[in-house]
Amino acid sequence: MQRKKTKLNWIDALVVLSIAIFVIVIVRRVESVLNYTWDWSKIVPFFIYVDRETGEWTKNLMIEGLLMTMRLAVYGIVASAIIGVVMGLCRISSNLFLRMVARSYVELVRNTPPLVFIFIFYFFLSTQLMPVLGIEELARSDSPTVQWLIRILCGDPVLFSNFISGLVCLSIFEGAYITEIVRAGVQSIPRGQWEAGKAVGLSGFDVMRSVILPQAVNRIAPPLANQFITLIKDSSIVSLISIQELTFMAVEVGVSTSRIFEIWILTAAMYFVICYACVLFFNWLERRAARARR
Amino acid sequence: MPKVLRKYWRLSQRSRTFATIQYLLFMGILVWTVVHGANQMGYQWQWYNIPDLFVKEFRGEYYVGRLTKGLWVTLQLTFWCVGLTLLVGLITALLRMSNSISGKALATGYLEVVRNTPLLVQLYLFYFVFSPILGIDRFWTGVVCLTFYEGSFVAEIIRSGIQSVDRGQWEAGDAVGLKKGDIYRYIVIPQAIPIMLPPLTGQIINLVKHSAIVSVIAVADLTTEGRNVIADTFMSFEVWFTVAGIYLAITLSLSIFVHWLERRAAFSR
Amino acid sequence: MQKPIIKLRGVCKLFGQFQALYDVSFDVKLGERVVVCGPSGSGKSTMIRCINRLEEHDSGEITVDGIELTEDMENILSVRREVGMVFQQFNLFPHLTVLENLVLAPMRARKLSRTEAEKTAMEYLERVRIPDQASKYPAQLSGGQQQRVAIARSLCMKPKIMLFDEPTSALDPEMIKEVLDVMIELARDGMTMIVVTHEMGFAKTVADTMVFMDHGRIVEVAPPSTFFTSPKSDRTQLFLSQILSH
Numbered sequence: 001m002q003r004k005k006t007k008l009n010w011i012d013a014l015v016v017l018s019i020a021i022f023v024i025v026i027v028r029r030v031e032s033v034l035n036y037t038w039d040w041s042k043i044v045p046f047f048i049y050v051d052r053e054t055g056e057w058t059k060n061l062m063i064e065g066l067l068m069t070m071r072l073a074v075y076g077i078v079a080s081a082i083i084g085v086v087m088g089l090c091r092i093s094s095n096l097f098l099r100m101v102a103r104s105y106v107e108l109v110r111n112t113p114p115l116v117f118i119f120i121f122y123f124f125l126s127t128q129l130m131p132v133l134g135i136e137e138l139a140r141s142d143s144p145t146v147q148w149l150i151r152i153l154c155g156d157p158v159l160f161s162n163f164i165s166g167l168v169c170l171s172i173f174e175g176a177y178i179t180e181i182v183r184a185g186v187q188s189i190p191r192g193q194w195e196a197g198k199a200v201g202l203s204g205f206d207v208m209r210s211v212i213l214p215q216a217v218n219r220i221a222p223p224l225a226n227q228f229i230t231l232i233k234d235s236s237i238v239s240l241i242s243i244q245e246l247t248f249m250a251v252e253v254g255v256s257t258s259r260i261f262e263i264w265i266l267t268a269a270m271y272f273v274i275c276y277a278c279v280l281f282f283n284w285l286e287r288r289a290a291r292a293r294r
Numbered sequence: 295m296p297k298v299l300r301k302y303w304r305l306s307q308r309s310r311t312f313a314t315i316q317y318l319l320f321m322g323i324l325v326w327t328v329v330h331g332a333n334q335m336g337y338q339w340q341w342y343n344i345p346d347l348f349v350k351e352f353r354g355e356y357y358v359g360r361l362t363k364g365l366w367v368t369l370q371l372t373f374w375c376v377g378l379t380l381l382v383g384l385i386t387a388l389l390r391m392s393n394s395i396s397g398k399a400l401a402t403g404y405l406e407v408v409r410n411t412p413l414l415v416q417l418y419l420f421y422f423v424f425s426p427i428l429g430i431d432r433f434w435t436g437v438v439c440l441t442f443y444e445g446s447f448v449a450e451i452i453r454s455g456i457q458s459v460d461r462g463q464w465e466a467g468d469a470v471g472l473k474k475g476d477i478y479r480y481i482v483i484p485q486a487i488p489i490m491l492p493p494l495t496g497q498i499i500n501l502v503k504h505s506a507i508v509s510v511i512a513v514a515d516l517t518t519e520g521r522n523v524i525a526d527t528f529m530s531f532e533v534w535f536t537v538a539g540i541y542l543a544i545t546l547s548l549s550i551f552v553h554w555l556e557r558r559a560a561f562s563r
Numbered sequence: 564m565q566k567p568i569i570k571l572r573g574v575c576k577l578f579g580q581f582q583a584l585y586d587v588s589f590d591v592k593l594g595e596r597v598v599v600c601g602p603s604g605s606g607k608s609t610m611i612r613c614i615n616r617l618e619e620h621d622s623g624e625i626t627v628d629g630i631e632l633t634e635d636m637e638n639i640l641s642v643r644r645e646v647g648m649v650f651q652q653f654n655l656f657p658h659l660t661v662l663e664n665l666v667l668a669p670m671r672a673r674k675l676s677r678t679e680a681e682k683t684a685m686e687y688l689e690r691v692r693i694p695d696q697a698s699k700y701p702a703q704l705s706g707g708q709q710q711r712v713a714i715a716r717s718l719c720m721k722p723k724i725m726l727f728d729e730p731t732s733a734l735d736p737e738m739i740k741e742v743l744d745v746m747i748e749l750a751r752d753g754m755t756m757i758v759v760t761h762e763m764g765f766a767k768t769v770a771d772t773m774v775f776m777d778h779g780r781i782v783e784v785a786p787p788s789t790f791f792t793s794p795k796s797d798r799t800q801l802f803l804s805q806i807l808s809h
Binding site for chain 2: 008009011012015016019025026029030033034094095096097098100101104107108111112113114115116117119120123124127128229232233234235236237239240247250251254260261264265267268271272275276279
């Protein structure tokens with residue numbers, strides 16, 4: 001691509017003018033019509049406050065929510081990557097039955113709205129699957145080690161089964177997208193690699209493990225990193241099934257303080273900072289990997 | 295691998311019928327598990343009530359059912375969004391490719407903000423912050439928010455569509471003495487449109503799917519109506535499966551359309 | 564009369580509607596050097612790819628070293644371990660170094676230890692005259708070097724038979740000789756070889772038997788002395804006149 005020289009011209013005048021008009025209209029409406037007074041200080045205690053009894057700084061709802069979002073994202077990407085790899089390999093298997101199953105899974109998940117999927121699946125999960133798995137019992141277990149582990153890894157044990165169902169919903173949902181990433185990655189390896197692997201006498205499994213997958217990983221990694229960011233964003237949807245992550249907490253705080261403008265602007269900013277930081281980090285990693293390959 | 299397993303594998307590779315039978319069995323077991331589980335909980339299946347949600351007959355007269363009403367709102371929402379999204383996408387793409395500093399900055403800023411915040415949070419932001427400020431109702435809040443969100447994807451589709459036209463075409467246009475606007479209009483855009491059409495249709499599919507989120511702010515779309523019916527009748531499974539089925543029907547038929555477009559584009563090249 | 568190590572009987576192969584091989588019958592004896600030529604699309608590549616079952620034949624019978632190629636995966640694997648193959652596009656594994664390319668199959672399929680496998684690998688790298696490139700990645704080598712690595716990779720499995728599928732077609736002219744030299748040397752050592760190539764000079768030097776194919780059939784089988792001077796079939800004559808004229 002040729003690099004065009006950027007310069008100020010009539011487009012800039014137009015853009016600046018429309019932004020200025022937009023801002024003026026908003027400010028006027030907020031001040032005169034809605035009579036809204038900004039008060040950011042009321043929000044702060046919902047992030048961090050000084051405990052009256054202990055006198056220590058303690059994290060509050062918003063930080064708890066943020067932690068929950070990060071847990072969902074990190075565990076979610078691991079779980080959905082596992083689902084994605086298994087289903088992705090089914091998707092390209094020579095076994096037609098496996099191909100049909102994987103295809104149905106992907107098409108079903110990708111063609112229903114995320115919201116509808118989460119509602120259906122959560123309903124199914126909470127009424128049928130969770131009791132069978134005995135998650136509730138585990139959360140109510142008396143063993144201090146179990147309680148401690150749950151607290152460290154998943155937050156409040158009271159909400160453990162709730163957390164698990166949110167996580168499962170999210171992982172199965174994202175898994176469908178990762179399935180396609182894995183399939184595309186493996187299929188992007190030229191046929192000649194398969195043939196050469198077979199011709200030197202490797203079994204199908206060995207060709208996959210030693211020749212195809214190591215090459216596919218390089219092509220899968222960037223879209224997978226991207227999917228991680230998508231997962232952070234999509235995790236906000238599970239607030240609708242009462243998983244207490246960042247968005248859920250923002251709704252709560254908004255209702256209880258009525259500092260609605262501040263809390264939503266701040267929440268959006270928090271998501272933006274996290275996601276954008278991930279983007280920069282992954283870009284940096286990719287550039288470094290590209291340099292190492294040279 | 296034991297011999298039986300290997301035989302089985304071979305058969306699944308070779309025989310369509312065998313694989314299909316397995317698949318049907320597998321799906322059958324899955325459905326049976328769900329139904330059985332629901333029955334265990336004492337769930338009352340009321341599939342016979344579902345047709346009423348589409349068209350209701352009352353004393354010889356026909357009334358539009360609740361799901362049909364919801365579907366109509368979803369389609370309206372989609373219609374307005376598609377139009378506005380194309381506009382926003384086109385403007386953003388042009389600004390990004392322009393040589394103006396503030397135009398580029400605005401477009402890039404917009405794309406980054408949309409890409410790095412969740413749709414749901416954007417919706418809350420629009421619903422709680424912008425719509426009271428600007429005084430717009432729920433439906434239009436939903437339209438504006440979805441437009442804002444999808445517009446970022448459409449902008450990238452349009453930009454890459456235009457840039458995928460070979461640079462030689464620009465040079466040829468310059469060489470025969472066309473003006474920039476004319477090169478766009480007569481040479482670049484006609485070539486870019488067949489390239490952009492399949493991903494744009496794909497984006498409409500996404501729009502239909504994402505539109506379900508407006509049920510959070512109680513716009514009376516298909517999902518909202520579904521949730522309301524469930525609240526009234528407790529037919530969770532029936533209604534959710536019906537709602538998902540309707541979305542599936544819309545999105546799958548659109549994706550068949552995309553495949554057809556792509557095939558046609560591949561042939562004409 | 565020596566028993567043939569490769570035996571094809573009435574082999575047919577279809578790609579959809581297109582008949583790639585039509586009733587091909589053909590024997591190769593141990594130590595024999597066969598050069599297969601013919602116009603493109605004549606089924607040469609398909610035939611040798613059937614011998615290690617990269618393509619499955621639809622009917623007929625292929626026996627390699629006493630093992631008949633059927634759906635039995637164990638048989639196919641043991642045949643592939645006896646038969647080396649060199650591709651037109653080299654098909655080296657780009658994520659592995661030259662040495663790793665060479666030791667992968669001996670370690671995985673023959674269960675050799677790493678030291679053993681590396682020792683053999685270095686021997687063969689000496690033979691193809693690039694031992695100093697062992698730690699490089701394929702992308703850092705020239706095309707001719709890559710193809711020689713590919714030959715060494717096949718040899719590391721100590722195959723009884725080597726198949727060459729147009730090994731010099733993807734190479735720049737100045738690199739063709741270095742690859743052909745390696746192949747000539749291999750032929751002198753008594754390797755059983757089937758080579759699909761358009762290099763007629765090479766064919767004259769090493770071939771015991773020339774095979775000419777056209778439209779999926781074997782048209783002519785003859786020793787090079789008679790094949791080049793007095794071909795029986797018109798089509799062979801036409802082909803040779805086209806290919807030898809420049």
